[in-house]
Amino acid sequence: MARYLAGRAAGVVLILFLVCLFTFIIFFTLSPDPAVMICGKTCTPERIDQIRGVLGLDEPFPAQFLGFFAGIFAGRDYGEGANLVHCAAPCLGYSFQTNQSVWDMVVERLPVSATVAIGAAVLWLFIGIVAGLLSAVKEGTWWDRAAMGLALGGSSIPNYVLALALQYVLVVQLQVLPFPQAVPFSDDPALWFQSYLMPWLVLATGYACLYARLTRANVIDTLAENFMRTARSKGLSPALTLRRHALRPALTPITTIFGMDFAALLGGALITETVFGLNGVGKMAADSIAKNDQPVIMAVTLLAAFFVVIGNVVVDLVYTRLDPRVRITAR
Amino acid sequence: MSDLLVVEDLTVTFSTARGPVDVVKDVSFTVGRDETVGIVGESGSGKSMTSLAIMGLLPKGAAARGTIRLDGTDVLGASPRELRQLRGDRMSMIFQDPLSSLNPYYTVGLQIEELYRAHRGGSRAAAREVVVGALRQVGLPDPERRAGHYPHQFSGGQRQRIMIAMALVCSPSLLIADEPTTALDVTVQAQILRLLADLREQSGMGMVFITHDLAVISSIATRVLVMRRGEQVEYGTAEQVFAEPRHDYTRMLLDSIPRIDDPLDEVSA
Numbered sequence: 001m002a003r004y005l006a007g008r009a010a011g012v013v014l015i016l017f018l019v020c021l022f023t024f025i026i027f028f029t030l031s032p033d034p035a036v037m038i039c040g041k042t043c044t045p046e047r048i049d050q051i052r053g054v055l056g057l058d059e060p061f062p063a064q065f066l067g068f069f070a071g072i073f074a075g076r077d078y079g080e081g082a083n084l085v086h087c088a089a090p091c092l093g094y095s096f097q098t099n100q101s102v103w104d105m106v107v108e109r110l111p112v113s114a115t116v117a118i119g120a121a122v123l124w125l126f127i128g129i130v131a132g133l134l135s136a137v138k139e140g141t142w143w144d145r146a147a148m149g150l151a152l153g154g155s156s157i158p159n160y161v162l163a164l165a166l167q168y169v170l171v172v173q174l175q176v177l178p179f180p181q182a183v184p185f186s187d188d189p190a191l192w193f194q195s196y197l198m199p200w201l202v203l204a205t206g207y208a209c210l211y212a213r214l215t216r217a218n219v220i221d222t223l224a225e226n227f228m229r230t231a232r233s234k235g236l237s238p239a240l241t242l243r244r245h246a247l248r249p250a251l252t253p254i255t256t257i258f259g260m261d262f263a264a265l266l267g268g269a270l271i272t273e274t275v276f277g278l279n280g281v282g283k284m285a286a287d288s289i290a291k292n293d294q295p296v297i298m299a300v301t302l303l304a305a306f307f308v309v310i311g312n313v314v315v316d317l318v319y320t321r322l323d324p325r326v327r328i329t330a331r
Numbered sequence: 332m333s334d335l336l337v338v339e340d341l342t343v344t345f346s347t348a349r350g351p352v353d354v355v356k357d358v359s360f361t362v363g364r365d366e367t368v369g370i371v372g373e374s375g376s377g378k379s380m381t382s383l384a385i386m387g388l389l390p391k392g393a394a395a396r397g398t399i400r401l402d403g404t405d406v407l408g409a410s411p412r413e414l415r416q417l418r419g420d421r422m423s424m425i426f427q428d429p430l431s432s433l434n435p436y437y438t439v440g441l442q443i444e445e446l447y448r449a450h451r452g453g454s455r456a457a458a459r460e461v462v463v464g465a466l467r468q469v470g471l472p473d474p475e476r477r478a479g480h481y482p483h484q485f486s487g488g489q490r491q492r493i494m495i496a497m498a499l500v501c502s503p504s505l506l507i508a509d510e511p512t513t514a515l516d517v518t519v520q521a522q523i524l525r526l527l528a529d530l531r532e533q534s535g536m537g538m539v540f541i542t543h544d545l546a547v548i549s550s551i552a553t554r555v556l557v558m559r560r561g562e563q564v565e566y567g568t569a570e571q572v573f574a575e576p577r578h579d580y581t582r583m584l585l586d587s588i589p590r591i592d593d594p595l596d597e598v599s600a
Binding site: 226233248 | 445
């Protein structure tokens, strides 16, 4: 087990290194000079050189990249002499726009994205699985057709359309909800709930529709398995037959997909956060891309990759608990 | 004493897009207590559908007509609840492929235990003892430990032994074995056949043994029903059917068995 985890951890670091490298290359070769952007309108060549020196942009590519990557684990110093700034590990540099520590920005915004992701996940798992299960059990009935038609429609609506429509109806027309703002739960639980309700609904809709279809398909497949015939031949109650024999085999594959989806969402729900103006990691990503704020873009890219890679490892570990046929063997 | 199982004019009909199709037509036979009746036929002859109809396990879209009586109980007319009480308790079934017939997510002990408790109730601990006893009875080594293992951790023959232990844990009066040895190696086949014959003899239950293999039937059944395209083409004692088959199809089936005794007879003659 320890050997397995060590191997996986090494894999995680390698993947993050590669993600880092590719993102860095893209910016090094494609983006306009950040120093020119920071310098602004009243700019002199001396000032540009100075900025480049402070940001380390005058160094060759390998030195810049290694400086950045090493900074994540060991921290790093910017500038020299009186201008020296120490950036403690985990150092993701400073925003070109606000000069804020990027790590502090991430720490500040991650709870917002996590709240959005967790609330939406609870909603979509519950709705998706219950609807899919009912559809499978009532396969071919009007309920099944209606639910699956709705699911197809629901997964076809783009998030921003749904978000704007909900906002127009609930906030502007009916005025039953306030405009969302990222208030902490401890400040005002009621406002917190009202603020996050629409983002949750918007994000959950697409996933719930997808999960309903997945659950339905998996349950129908499982119901046709030979072991279900055995369970019926044993005289078990229909409830026990469904709950014990059909549900677990049918839902186990959904854990894999859920792990991936949820992990990706922790890296920020870009569209939903932007439409509702929630200051999460997703909105940070959108803003940084619009302003070409390289350190922030690096950070959100790495963060998303980190969650996906970790999510993968967690799913693999959880799977060994869910499916007795899957066991860990260290390679 | 009356027969254990009476099947009269059993017809199984599938409703399809092109109208109803009879997959079993007017099949009649009886199984006495303490007797094995073999049902023989090629794939699609309706032998499995006949057995599923007896268990009340016909797939969606299939309906059975006629009479099926188990020990006086009308099976076709039984409510779903009454059927559940019969299944696993008074009649049990074992299937062709023991691996896919066991749920991969649960230990074999639990899968036998849940059947026992569904019919007899009682604590898990008490049921566990019965389960271990049932596994020991079918010759599974180290049953206390093995009850906690999952189906994939057993060999094919062991899995079929487990299915047999499960089917017999409530001591049913009728066992339906649907091609129980087809998916197994030849040497293991013989062991499983021996086991089924022994257990049947010990318990005095009736058995319906379904196979496409006439050689197997001849060693285990006292009476034989030959089916083809859903119809019953021959029905009689094993000696009768094997010695003087009345139907061409049965003769053809018998001729398809490679015989080792003919040349031997010539030599000894």
